[in-house]
Amino acid sequence: MMKWGIYGAGGIAEAFANDFKKVAGSEIIAAYARKPERSKLFCEKNGIERFYFDEDAFFSDKDIEVVYISTPHALHAEVAIKALKSGKHILCEKPFAMNADEAKRVMAVAREEKRFVMEALWTLFLPAINKVMEWVKADRIGTVKAVQANFGFIGNNDPLGRLFNPDLGGGALLDVGIYPVLIANHIAQGTPISINAQAQFTETGVDASTFITAKYANGMLALFGASIETNLINHLVVYGEKGRIEVPLFWMADEATCYSQDDVEVFKCEESQKHGYHYEADAVCRAIGDGRMENETVSHRFTLELMETLDRIRAEVGLKYKQDR
Ligand SMILES: NC(=O)c1ccc[n+]([C@@H]2O[C@H](COP(=O)([O-])OP(=O)(O)OC[C@H]3O[C@@H](n4cnc5c(N)ncnc54)[C@H](OP(=O)(O)O)[C@@H]3O)[C@@H](O)[C@H]2O)c1
Numbered sequence: 001m002m003k004w005g006i007y008g009a010g011g012i013a014e015a016f017a018n019d020f021k022k023v024a025g026s027e028i029i030a031a032y033a034r035k036p037e038r039s040k041l042f043c044e045k046n047g048i049e050r051f052y053f054d055e056d057a058f059f060s061d062k063d064i065e066v067v068y069i070s071t072p073h074a075l076h077a078e079v080a081i082k083a084l085k086s087g088k089h090i091l092c093e094k095p096f097a098m099n100a101d102e103a104k105r106v107m108a109v110a111r112e113e114k115r116f117v118m119e120a121l122w123t124l125f126l127p128a129i130n131k132v133m134e135w136v137k138a139d140r141i142g143t144v145k146a147v148q149a150n151f152g153f154i155g156n157n158d159p160l161g162r163l164f165n166p167d168l169g170g171g172a173l174l175d176v177g178i179y180p181v182l183i184a185n186h187i188a189q190g191t192p193i194s195i196n197a198q199a200q201f202t203e204t205g206v207d208a209s210t211f212i213t214a215k216y217a218n219g220m221l222a223l224f225g226a227s228i229e230t231n232l233i234n235h236l237v238v239y240g241e242k243g244r245i246e247v248p249l250f251w252m253a254d255e256a257t258c259y260s261q262d263d264v265e266v267f268k269c270e271e272s273q274k275h276g277y278h279y280e281a282d283a284v285c286r287a288i289g290d291g292r293m294e295n296e297t298v299s300h301r302f303t304l305e306l307m308e309t310l311d312r313i314r315a316e317v318g319l320k321y322k323q324d325r
Pocket residue numbers: 008009010011012013032033034035038039070071072073075093094095120122162168174175
């Protein structure tokens with residue numbers, strides 16, 4: 001039985017804990033939140049045995065083997081390093097860190113401590129996205145010419161909340177823009193050779209909307225939109241020389257359609273997975289069980305390249321955080 005602990009008892013932690021019930025041979029045994037009542041309530045609600053509000057006590061719990069980090073972005077690297085130094089394996093929410101330098105520091109500690117670490121890019125473990133990759137590799141749409149993907153929604157506008165607060169790593173790109181970028185990097189199996197981007201800023205100084213064009217080494221073009229101020233048409237379209245693939249709400253995809261020459265194939269998950277966080281959690285358990293330090297899909301390299309791509313987009317639009325030197 002692999003034993004997990006959750007650090008940060010917010011919205012995504014709740015969804016993760018719920019889906020985690022589908023992971024065979026693993027259990028969430030503890031959770032940490034800063035306030036006792038919050039931690040206790042979260043644990044009671046989610047059937048978790050041990051509630052912590054003292055960070056040191058949480059990290060000293062020898063029974064916790066894997067820590068799922070679900071705090072706002074700005075805390076990811078610091079918490080990951082503490083957890084690794086306490087001997088824990090890590091699944092860390094996206095973005096893995098605030099920039100590539102922070103990500104490299106975390107990975108160096110993971111290597112020193114010989115512990116598993118992975119960014120929680122759950123999208124890349126969903127059956128519908130696996131099907132998209134299968135279609136692409138099987139040449140169903142021919143050479144991929146372009147990828148178009150958006151993730152935009154109307155955020156809560158709270159200047160202190162994690163979406164709009166620069167101190168917590170707020171902004172559209174790091175919160176939702178990461179998804180179009182990661183899916184394009186995954187499809188291209190690389191990073192852009194050139195990037196152009198434009199952003200609109202909030203009064204708090206983070207990006208409210210960022211729109212990006214990019215070109216990859218294999219010639220693939222990409223057009224991405226990210227927003228926390230407006231609802232976009234949140235689809236992924238992969239255009240090939242012989243057809244196209246469409247994926248509605250691609251970051252949480254449970255269906256995809258391949259239009260190839262005279263044929264249309266629709267893939268639908270057996271049950272609407274609503275979330276689907278158990279697929280990534282299961283992959284983490286299997287990798288750790290096999291004694292591996294990283295996952296082959298969301299490898300350290302993939303995460304570092306993704307962070308570097310996001311850093312380059314931020315440089316294009318002039319979006320800086322205090323973690324940038
Ligand atoms: N994979 C996905 O689909 C997905 C979806 C949403 C979010 N995320 C990621 O998950 C992370 C958390 O997002 P969320 O939506 O769950 O946020 P949230 O609801 O605001 O929860 C974050 C939690 O972090 C804790 N925390 C610890 N230190 C904090 C600090 N200094 N300031 C504020 N909160 C602090 C808070 O718990 P206490 O106050 O109880 O300590 C809070 O409940 C983000 O990095 C986000 O990118 C991923």
